[in-house]
Amino acid sequence: MRCCRVVGPLWASVKHPAFARHTLLVVQPLDEHGKDAGPSFVAIDRAQAGVGDKVIVLTEGNGVRQITQQGDLTPIRSAIVGIVDAVDVAP
Amino acid sequence: MYLGIVKGTVVAERKASGLEGAKILLVQPVDERKQPTGDLQAAVDTVQAGPGDLVYLVGSREAALALNPWFVPVDAAIVGIVDGVGA
Numbered sequence: 001m002r003c004c005r006v007v008g009p010l011w012a013s014v015k016h017p018a019f020a021r022h023t024l025l026v027v028q029p030l031d032e033h034g035k036d037a038g039p040s041f042v043a044i045d046r047a048q049a050g051v052g053d054k055v056i057v058l059t060e061g062n063g064v065r066q067i068t069q070q071g072d073l074t075p076i077r078s079a080i081v082g083i084v085d086a087v088d089v090a091p
Numbered sequence: 092m093y094l095g096i097v098k099g100t101v102v103a104e105r106k107a108s109g110l111e112g113a114k115i116l117l118v119q120p121v122d123e124r125k126q127p128t129g130d131l132q133a134a135v136d137t138v139q140a141g142p143g144d145l146v147y148l149v150g151s152r153e154a155a156l157a158l159n160p161w162f163v164p165v166d167a168a169i170v171g172i173v174d175g176v177g178a
Contacts, residue, residue, distance in 0.1 A: 007123050007176075007178065008123065008176055008177035008178045009176070009177040010094075010147065010173060010175075010176050010177075011173070011174040011175045011176075011177075012147065012171035012172055012173050012174055013172075013174055014138050014139070014171065014172040015138060015147075015170060015171030015172070016137055016138065016157055016170040016171060018157075018170075019170065019171060024092075024147070024171075026094070026123045026176055039093070039120070039122050039128035039129070040093075040094075040122045040123050040128075041092060041093040041094075042092035042093055042094060042147045043092065051177065051178075061151070061152060061153040061156075073156045073161055074153075074156065075149050075153045075154065075156040075157035075168065075170060076092070076149065076153065077092055077149050077150065077151065077153040078092055
């Protein structure tokens with residue numbers, strides 16, 4: 001899983017049917033200090049996240065299939081699974 | 092999943108079984124500001140995307156799951172055409 005910041009919503013009217021019920025958000029991976037780390041990517045939202053929220057993002061398809069319960073052929077790979085309240089980094 | 096811009100079409104007459112009829116496009120992965128984030132890649136299209144379209148893709152094993160039949164040798168599939176990205 002990755003710690004990310006929600007950049008904003010992504011709208012797509014033409015998409016694979018597996019995405020029909022899902023909200024898509026662009027997320028930006030962060031380092032331990034909250035700075036951007038690496039390119040942004042797209043995830044479905046399973047935690048009612050909002051723009052600017054720090055979130056935990058699952059980036060593996062089997063876990064996503066377990067939580068979405070849409071069957072074994074769901075082509076979704078990343079999902080926001082939690083809102084981060086705080087991160088403590090040891091000095 | 093990640094964003095990309097369709098740059099062109101790949102024509103391949105001879106393909107592995109399961110890929111017959113699959114449309115393959117050349118895609119530049121980008122971030123939400125449409126800045127390139129990596130190397131150009133070939134991706135199978137499931138949504139009738141065309142050159143210039145901003146799309147989102149799914150990679151790795153899940154790419155094959157977007158196709159029918161699904162147990163096919165692909166590792167990137169275009170699964171949506173992006174209308175807009177909020178900031």
